[in-house]
Amino acid sequence: MAKTISADICIIGAGSGGLSVAAGAAQLGRKVVLIEKGDMGGDCLNTGCVPSKALIAAAGRAHAIRHADKFGIRSSEPDVDFGAVMDHVHNVIATIAPVDSQERFEGLGVTVIREHATFIGPREVVAGGQKIKAKHFVIATGSTPFVPPIDGLSSVPFFTNETIFENRERPDHLIVIGGGPIGVEMAQAHRRLGAKVTIIEGDRLLNKDDPELTAIVANQLREDGIDIVEGAKANKIIKTDAGVGVNIDDRTIVGSHLLMAVGRKPTVDDLNLEAAGVEYERSGIKVDDRLRSTNKRIFAIGDVAGGKQFTHVAGYHASVLVRNILFKMPAKNNEGLAPHVTYADPELAQIGLDEKTAREKHGDEIKVVRWPFLENDRALAERDTRGMVKVITDKKGVVLGAGIVGKGAGDLLQPWTLAITSGQKIKTFTDMIAPYPTRGEANKRVAGDWYSKTLFSPRTRKLISLLAIFD
């Protein structure tokens, strides 16, 4: 007979979302059970954000060695030890892992069960030999790589994000199917670590972002030597002597290895959601604006909730949930305000509306301003002037969206995130004093540009000459 545990909150999944709820609820004195079937830390720590950014960092070093000559330092072809690069990647994971560990959470008072969880009723879950009854359940089971039913795919070995960081030998020629964030980040990292790389993208590269900005990333990828095939869906995969062949339209691209990066699938299988009265669809569990499922005692957060799939969104969902469940506040999910960053070089960061969506929503009642890093002294000193800051406002200057492409774009975007979250006008940026020389000055200059046409108009000049009477 299964042992029964009673809890205030039972969380399924110890990834970015589940861990945040567990830490918050336990520290607020609630009895929390956290169930995890795999590694603590979920996708982000083990097979997502952390290993990918560590690999990108190594690739950046290799790229810098190749291109040092512009600084008067002799360039050379770096001697990349791919196995040692993967050691570095796993070392970074191990360094961060204690924060997400079972020991840490048990130290906070959480009961951690390392088993697969399944619902057996609207308020009951079983995991291993234990039955958990709770006032509230949180499904934070994340997502897994979507593997499309492409003819022949099952006849060849292929990587996904779950296996690529275990590979210790540099691929001769990596074919990446999918030119979204995973495809782009992994393609550039592998190319810079010495592999030949081809990206096959059915639509256009990074198609969720502003094409004016993504074109700058695509240029760099091409300059790095990546072959990009856009508007071409992989329709058949064949096994070849070299490894793998991917048929697109009337030609076959042959490579040594294959990475599938065509999107994600919410982890809803094997949870027996029907028994709990929780409905789901292809994109994930159906939730209302308070993240409640069709069973009001069961919430869903993070990748499985069918919205934006980012670690910071899963963490934000957790905060919405804590306010709802513990503070009894009707907090609403407003993930539309979440920024996203693709960590290519140059980085690509976006918050709020991009130009196309802003025009669809506001017609011509918007103003678009840009400031290129070509006019930024720090960028010139660093000989890296790729990219720009692009800002969209309404007629009165309220910031609707901002997109940045360039070195450190993710960090540079943060004041715009604050401005949009707090409904500020672009004038806030002209008022601030930005330290010189920083890339952040571009944020002030783009705001200055918004006013310059008015400021340097004949009307203002006339006003200034009138005021000169008081000289």
Ligand SMILES: Cc1cc2nc3c(=O)[nH]c(=O)nc-3n(C[C@H](O)[C@H](O)[C@H](O)COP(=O)(O)OP(=O)(O)OC[C@H]3O[C@@H](n4cnc5c(N)ncnc54)[C@H](O)[C@@H]3O)c2cc1C
């Ligand atoms: C290659 C890659 C790079 C990424 N880079 C970034 C980035 O730079 N920035 C960013 O913000 N986002 C990034 N993401 C996205 C980010 O990893 C996810 O959005 C985030 O991990 C989602 O968190 P989550 O808590 O919803 O799910 P997860 O972190 O996936 O956690 C879900 C957990 O639930 C467990 N689980 C599932 N079913 C059960 C069950 N029945 N019983 C018990 N346990 C179960 C799983 O084992 C897993 O540990 C990246 C993703 C990938 C794949």
Ligand SMILES: NC(=O)c1ccc[n+]([C@@H]2O[C@H](COP(=O)([O-])OP(=O)(O)OC[C@H]3O[C@@H](n4cnc5c(N)ncnc54)[C@H](O)[C@@H]3O)[C@@H](O)[C@H]2O)c1
């Ligand atoms: N920096 C980050 O924050 C980061 C990094 C990686 C992943 N992520 C998260 O993970 C999610 C998944 O990333 P992803 O890149 O796998 O998915 P994605 O859905 O963003 O991109 C997949 C791409 O594959 C293409 N595609 C689909 N089928 C194809 C086919 N048969 N042939 C050729 N192309 C095909 C699609 O057109 C699309 O552009 C992202 O949306 C994001 O939420 C975030």
